[in-house]
Amino acid sequence: ETCIRLPLVRTPNTSTRPSVRRDPELYAGLSGPSYSIRGVNEKFKLPSTKTLQPGVDQESGQLDTWPARPIKPASSFPPRNASTCTASRTSVHRSRSAKIPDRMSVAPKPKFLEQLEAYLHREMKLLECPPDGPHELRLQVHQEVFQYLIEDFKTYKPILSAIKKEYELFIAHKQQIIKQLEPHKAQLEAVKEECERRIASLRENDKNEEAGVWKENRKLQAVIDQMRGAELSYKAQIEKLQEELGHLYEQYRDEADARKLLVADYNDLKYRHQQEQQVSEDTHTNEREDPVLLKLKLARTKEDLKVANQRINTMLADYGDVVPRRELEMLEASCKNLETELEVVKNDRTALMGEHNVLQALYKQVVNERDKLSQEMNQLKRSATPRPQWDRCAQYIDGGQDKWNELSNGKSSDQVVDVLLAEIAGVSIDELIKSDVFDGKGVGPEVPRYLKATGQVRNRRIGRGEANRLINGFWQYRTDSTDVLPLDECLFSYLVSINNGDETMAIEEGYNLEDACTRLDYEPLIHLFHQIISDEVDEKVFRYWMQIQATLTAALEQESQKGLVTTTVLGQVLQAILPSKPSDHIKVLLGVASSQGDLSHLLKPCTISQESEGQPSGFSLCLLEQTRQECSSFVQEIANALNNKSQISVADMKQVVLTLDPTKPAEELTALLSRGFAVSPQQISNEAAEVTTTVTKLLQRLNTGHVLRSGP
Numbered sequence: 001e002t003c004i005r006l007p008l009v010r011t012p013n014t015s016t017r018p019s020v021r022r023d024p025e026l027y028a029g030l031s032g033p034s035y036s037i038r039g040v041n042e043k044f045k046l047p048s049t050k051t052l053q054p055g056v057d058q059e060s061g062q063l064d065t066w067p068a069r070p071i072k073p074a075s076s077f078p079p080r081n082a083s084t085c086t087a088s089r090t091s092v093h094r095s096r097s098a099k100i101p102d103r104m105s106v107a108p109k110p111k112f113l114e115q116l117e118a119y120l121h122r123e124m125k126l127l128e129c130p131p132d133g134p135h136e137l138r139l140q141v142h143q144e145v146f147q148y149l150i151e152d153f154k155t156y157k158p159i160l161s162a163i164k165k166e167y168e169l170f171i172a173h174k175q176q177i178i179k180q181l182e183p184h185k186a187q188l189e190a191v192k193e194e195c196e197r198r199i200a201s202l203r204e205n206d207k208n209e210e211a212g213v214w215k216e217n218r219k220l221q222a223v224i225d226q227m228r229g230a231e232l233s234y235k236a237q238i239e240k241l242q243e244e245l246g247h248l249y250e251q252y253r254d255e256a257d258a259r260k261l262l263v264a265d266y267n268d269l270k271y272r273h274q275q276e277q278q279v280s281e282d283t284h285t286n287e288r289e290d291p292v293l294l295k296l297k298l299a300r301t302k303e304d305l306k307v308a309n310q311r312i313n314t315m316l317a318d319y320g321d322v323v324p325r326r327e328l329e330m331l332e333a334s335c336k337n338l339e340t341e342l343e344v345v346k347n348d349r350t351a352l353m354g355e356h357n358v359l360q361a362l363y364k365q366v367v368n369e370r371d372k373l374s375q376e377m378n379q380l381k382r383s384a385t386p387r388p389q390w391d392r393c394a395q396y397i398d399g400g401q402d403k404w405n406e407l408s409n410g411k412s413s414d415q416v417v418d419v420l421l422a423e424i425a426g427v428s429i430d431e432l433i434k435s436d437v438f439d440g441k442g443v444g445p446e447v448p449r450y451l452k453a454t455g456q457v458r459n460r461r462i463g464r465g466e467a468n469r470l471i472n473g474f475w476q477y478r479t480d481s482t483d484v485l486p487l488d489e490c491l492f493s494y495l496v497s498i499n500n501g502d503e504t505m506a507i508e509e510g511y512n513l514e515d516a517c518t519r520l521d522y523e524p525l526i527h528l529f530h531q532i533i534s535d536e537v538d539e540k541v542f543r544y545w546m547q548i549q550a551t552l553t554a555a556l557e558q559e560s561q562k563g564l565v566t567t568t569v570l571g572q573v574l575q576a577i578l579p580s581k582p583s584d585h586i587k588v589l590l591g592v593a594s595s596q597g598d599l600s601h602l603l604k605p606c607t608i609s610q611e612s613e614g615q616p617s618g619f620s621l622c623l624l625e626q627t628r629q630e631c632s633s634f635v636q637e638i639a640n641a642l643n644n645k646s647q648i649s650v651a652d653m654k655q656v657v658l659t660l661d662p663t664k665p666a667e668e669l670t671a672l673l674s675r676g677f678a679v680s681p682q683q684i685s686n687e688a689a690e691v692t693t694t695v696t697k698l699l700q701r702l703n704t705g706h707v708l709r710s711g712p
Contacts, residue, residue: 143164210363220352228349231346245331260316264312438511438515440456449492452507457507457508460512464516467517468523474494478490518530528541538704538706541627541631545624545627548577548627555576567593571586580708581630582630589622592619631707634661634708635699635703639699641659642698646695648698650673657672661710663710672702672707
């Protein structure tokens with residue numbers, strides 16, 4: 001807050017009366033009155049009052065007072081502090097304020113201000129500017145009016161011009177940004193429409209799928225209810241049949257008892273008739289039989305009758321519940337049929353319930369995926385970045401804008417990036433980006449079993465981790481398998497087994513694994529597998545490598561104390577299990593093992609599994625590399641021994657190998673000759689003198705095999 005009041009300036013009105021203008025004095029520094037700010041002890045100078053005065057009417061005895069407001073009398077102003085207002089400043093103020101009349105009226109607008117406002121309204125009306133709101137025409141008119149105002153105030157013209165210039169630069173900068181963002185606005189609207197269209201499509205698909213699942217669920221529920229009703233019907237039929245069976249059995253028992261009674265009555269009547277006939281005959285024969293004898297016969301007859309009744313009762317008691325075999329067999333057959341039908345109904349119901357549960361799980365999964373896609377879409381709406389200006393790349397491409405339009409026309413951002421990478425690398429786009437499918441290599445005998453396919457195979461572009469898992473799983477499958485199959489057949493069998501017997505998926509896995517081996521050939525484990533499966537390296541190289549690591553781990557476990565392995569112990573174990581290895585190779589192995597820190601990691605068994613990514617250690621890779629070098633060195637010694645020969649027989653080759661390695665076992669020698677001459681071990685044993693080959697082919701086969709020196 002300042003304590004000085006500058007004089008008000010009135011713009012002269014040239015239309016009413018002439019005015020005498022006086023050139024202001026030149027600026028001579030801050031030599032005028034001073035002012036201070038409350039809370040700050042320093043005083044600040046102003047330019048001279050004569051310098052500040054513009055070239056206006058100086059003869060008028062009254063100053064313009066605008067904006068119009070009531071002027072208080074001089075006595076009503078608060079007293080001034082001597083510390084903040086100097087005497088010279090006070091005198092200037094009094095001299096200026098003395099000319100202001102002591103009245104409470106409102107002063108009219110200055111003429112220049114009225115002219116400016118009239119010009120402003122007239123120009124806006126002529127240009128048909130909108131009454132309010134930002135517009136370019138309104139801005140243009142106000143800029144002109146402000147320019148007139150600057151031209152009139154000569155003293156403040158530089159600072160006002162600078163302010164105007166800064167505003168205009170800032171407005172031009174913002175307009176340029178708006179022009180740059182206009183294309184992005186259209187692209188954003190296009191992306192928005194595409195996203196909304198996709199959302200509508202997804203919602204429609206979800207609605208259709210949900211309706212289909214609901215109808216299928218209702219259908220299955222109706223089938224389940226129908227089968228439940230059939231089950232209840234079968235149960236009711238079984239109960240009814242059991243009840244009818246009980247009634248039939250009771251009727252059978254009653255009829256059997258009645259039949260037995262009839263038979264007994266018939267036998268009794270027959271017996272009585274016979275007895276009467278016999279008595280009649282005896283009466284005629286012996287009319288006067290002895291009464292005592294008759295009594296004895298009667299007693300005997302009663303005893304026989306009693307025994308017969310006892311036997312009849314016993315038979316009735318023992319066989320009263322017996323069912324005829326024919327009816328029993330018929331009932332058993334009917335019961336078995338009903339039980340079979342009931343079991344089938346139960347199995348069908350279990351299957352339907354399982355399918356119903358699967359459909360419910362699938363429906364939940366589809367709902368979750370839909371929600372996830374909706375969330376991703378909303379996130380993309382909020383945070384999606386605008387598309388880059390790809391046309392800026394044209395000036396850096398050979399051929400200019402025409403070449404760039406030809407390369408990038410109709411391609412997505414991802415594809416345009418691939419085009420840029422291809423131009424930077426200097427290769428074609430087809431070489432940089434592989435097709436989404438592989439062309440089948442046919443089913444000829446020269447094609448490996450796991451690559452025999454016609455047509456197109458999907459390219460999944462598997463990475464290093466999945467390729468290593470497939471390779472390790474194959475070696476584990478190869479080790480556990482009891483069937484001795486060729487490598488391509490064994491690999492195909494393994495791929496079929498991990499794909500649940502689907503040969504089409506196995507062929508697809510084979511093509512993707514072959515492509516990964518080609519792309520990731522710099523990986524040691526993948527490179528070795530590719531060489532072995534392509535018959536460029538013998539499978540024994542990998543088996544020998546794994547066997548040596550397993551033997552080394554077992555030996556270190558026996559020699560180490562409390563799980564600690566030292567360099568001395570490692571060197572002794574290496575010399576013991578690898579007596580033919582050169583000493584400089586052992587030193588290199590010790591150096592590599594020591595560089596990896598604690599040597600206790602060598603106690604971990606070297607295993608392969610389908611879940612591991614199969615990254616071997618530096619010590620293991622060094623051991624493999626030294627093994628390959630030793631094989632190449634031994635083959636080179638054989639080549640030097642056969643330097644002057646073009647053809648060689650098995651016997652001569654055997655003599656050369658034994659000369660170089662006298663301690664080589666017969667089994668390893670037979671394997672070496674079998675690989676070198678490309679015949680079976682049986683042919684080497686039976687027809688050794690008749691098998692020959694060229695030295696060049698022999699050395700080529702030995703270079704791809706596992707040929708090591710056995711002795712020192």
